[in-house]
Amino acid sequence: MSVSSLVARGLQKTFGATRALRGVDLEVRSGEIHALMGENGAGKSTLMSILSGAATPDTGSMELGGVPYRPSGPREARQAGVLLVHQELSLCGHMTVGENVMLGIEPARYGFLRRSEMREKAEAALKAVTGKEGTISLDVRAADLSPADRQLVEIARALAVPGCRILLLDEPTSSLAAGDVDRLFVLLRELKQRSLAVVYISHFLEEILRVCDVYTVLRDGQVAEKGTIAETTAKKLVLAMSGGATNAGTSPIEEAVRTEEGVTEKAPVLVVENASGVKKPSSASLTVHRGEVVGIAGLLGAGRTELLRMIFGLDPVARGSIRVASQGGSASPAKRIAQGVGFLSEDRKGEGLLLSMSIADNLTMSRLSGMGPPGFVKDGQQRNSAKKWTDMLAVKMRDVGQQVRDLSGGNQQKVALGRLLHQEADLFLLDEPTRGVDINSKTQIERHIRALAASGKAVLVVSSHLPDLLSICDRIGVMYRGRLGEIRPASAWTEHALLAAATGAEGNT
Numbered sequence: 001m002s003v004s005s006l007v008a009r010g011l012q013k014t015f016g017a018t019r020a021l022r023g024v025d026l027e028v029r030s031g032e033i034h035a036l037m038g039e040n041g042a043g044k045s046t047l048m049s050i051l052s053g054a055a056t057p058d059t060g061s062m063e064l065g066g067v068p069y070r071p072s073g074p075r076e077a078r079q080a081g082v083l084l085v086h087q088e089l090s091l092c093g094h095m096t097v098g099e100n101v102m103l104g105i106e107p108a109r110y111g112f113l114r115r116s117e118m119r120e121k122a123e124a125a126l127k128a129v130t131g132k133e134g135t136i137s138l139d140v141r142a143a144d145l146s147p148a149d150r151q152l153v154e155i156a157r158a159l160a161v162p163g164c165r166i167l168l169l170d171e172p173t174s175s176l177a178a179g180d181v182d183r184l185f186v187l188l189r190e191l192k193q194r195s196l197a198v199v200y201i202s203h204f205l206e207e208i209l210r211v212c213d214v215y216t217v218l219r220d221g222q223v224a225e226k227g228t229i230a231e232t233t234a235k236k237l238v239l240a241m242s243g244g245a246t247n248a249g250t251s252p253i254e255e256a257v258r259t260e261e262g263v264t265e266k267a268p269v270l271v272v273e274n275a276s277g278v279k280k281p282s283s284a285s286l287t288v289h290r291g292e293v294v295g296i297a298g299l300l301g302a303g304r305t306e307l308l309r310m311i312f313g314l315d316p317v318a319r320g321s322i323r324v325a326s327q328g329g330s331a332s333p334a335k336r337i338a339q340g341v342g343f344l345s346e347d348r349k350g351e352g353l354l355l356s357m358s359i360a361d362n363l364t365m366s367r368l369s370g371m372g373p374p375g376f377v378k379d380g381q382q383r384n385s386a387k388k389w390t391d392m393l394a395v396k397m398r399d400v401g402q403q404v405r406d407l408s409g410g411n412q413q414k415v416a417l418g419r420l421l422h423q424e425a426d427l428f429l430l431d432e433p434t435r436g437v438d439i440n441s442k443t444q445i446e447r448h449i450r451a452l453a454a455s456g457k458a459v460l461v462v463s464s465h466l467p468d469l470l471s472i473c474d475r476i477g478v479m480y481r482g483r484l485g486e487i488r489p490a491s492a493w494t495e496h497a498l499l500a501a502a503t504g505a506e507g508n509t
């Protein structure tokens with residue numbers, strides 16, 4: 001039988017004028033996977049920060065294993081066996097995977113590092129997460145890993161800590177492909193058997209229904225509902241998160257995008273012919289026309305992100321050709337932007353947002369024209385313009401003058417997407433556009449992507465979430481080991497067929 005492991009009572013936390021937590025109770029039991037749910041900005045990450053010692057509550061108390069628990073920092077929480085795997089990853093980029101996994105718990109004797117023991121332990125922790133030895137090399141620098149691999153290394157790092165008894169996972173699957181999600185779930189069930197307690201934040205309802213035992217829904221910093229997964233449904237959970245608000249009817253986003261009448265001529269906007277990059281992709285051919293959404297599926301590391309980066313001019317084209325709006329030749333991101341291409345990176349902090357700048361600056365920096373006399377930006381006009389996007393994308397914030405770094409993860413993602421929409425591109429390259437975004441906002445964003453196509457724009461979208469691709473794309477192609485397979489109408493694919501192609505099980509080799 002499961003026993004209470006970590007109990008929190010009456011937690012409150014305020015950031016300036018924002019009341020992030022307003023008296024939250026939580027009871028986490030060993031041998032249980034506890035879903036922590038809520039819309040973007042509901043207070044989930046703040047609660048995780050308090051549990052993991054990264055933040056102290058203004059008021060409230062906690063107990064761990066029946067004794068008072070007041071960690072003075074993450075180190076103390078770690079020593080007590082409470083480990084957080086961040087939504088925003090925190091590996092040391094210049095260190096190797098092995099060094100990162102063992103950071104702070106390096107085995108030593110008489111002051112000397114025991115390197116072979118260190119490798120063995122790091123390898124064992126990685127194997128537990130990836131399922132196979134050698135999937136991720138111990139000697140690669142963390143900076144050179146894909147976000148998905150970084151996520152797996154982060155989890156391995158938490159599990160390598162001796163005495164780990166509470167694992168806090170903040171959106172662990174947001175950068176994982178389907179196969180890795182399955183592997184993670186196998187691991188979570190193993191951890192349950194070992195009587196660990198897991199707190200699991202995710203915006204994917206199907207994952208929560210599949211793997212979690214109990215749930216707590218936060219809304220506006222308070223517990224809105226809690227219970228067992230067996231006794232609830234997806235619909236009830238969505239209602240609890242939104243407080244009854246649904247996104248039925250026309251979205252404001254759809255209303256704002258002018259549908260171009262009679263886009264009958266489907267001119268190609270992007271033509272990629274037998275193109276390959278220095279390492280990946282090894283071969284890709286595709287055409288994206290005005291008025292259509294083309295999706296790219298594939299497993300992590302298949303080369304999807306590299307394909308988008310190459311099209312945008314961030315990575316060189318080794319062979320073949322890429323033409324945007326009928327113009328070929330070599331390209332830089334600046335040239336692509338001038339050609340009307342907008343790129344949403346999967347790495348929103350590294351490449352997407354300027355965190356110390358305001359929401360208004362971030363949203364409007366790609367197109368400041370029309371916000372005042374030439375060479376000047378009128379504050380009021382810039383704010384109004386930014387406000388239009390934050391309203392449309394339902395960004396939870398105090399004010400558009402607020403720094404982006406103060407927003408919750410999902411709201412930062414909305415700002416990154418809003419900036420691209422403000423740029424008014426003709427061709428949108430979107431890498432994981434709804435990662436970390438709550439379910440209601442996700443539906444809005446997906447509708448917006450469809451509305452962009454209806455207004456004559458071309459969209460190329462990469463997503464690890466196959467149902468999303470099937471619902472928003474006109475045509476889909478699958479990448480397998482760097483090679484892009486045939487682009488087929490979405491109606492010709494099923495989730496199963498996409499997965500089969502992504503794993504090489506269907507003539508894609």
Ligand SMILES: Nc1ncnc2c1ncn2[C@@H]1O[C@H](COP(=O)(O)OP(=O)(O)OP(=O)(O)O)[C@@H](O)[C@H]1O
Nearest residue numbers: 015020040041042043044045046406407408409410
């Ligand atoms: N360091 C900070 N400074 C100011 N405000 C903050 C800070 N951290 C969080 N907040 C605010 O606290 C509220 C709760 O944020 P939190 O990150 O806990 O939400 P969340 O439920 O984890 O959202 P998401 O699903 O987007 O990750 C938000 O309004 C956010 O803007």
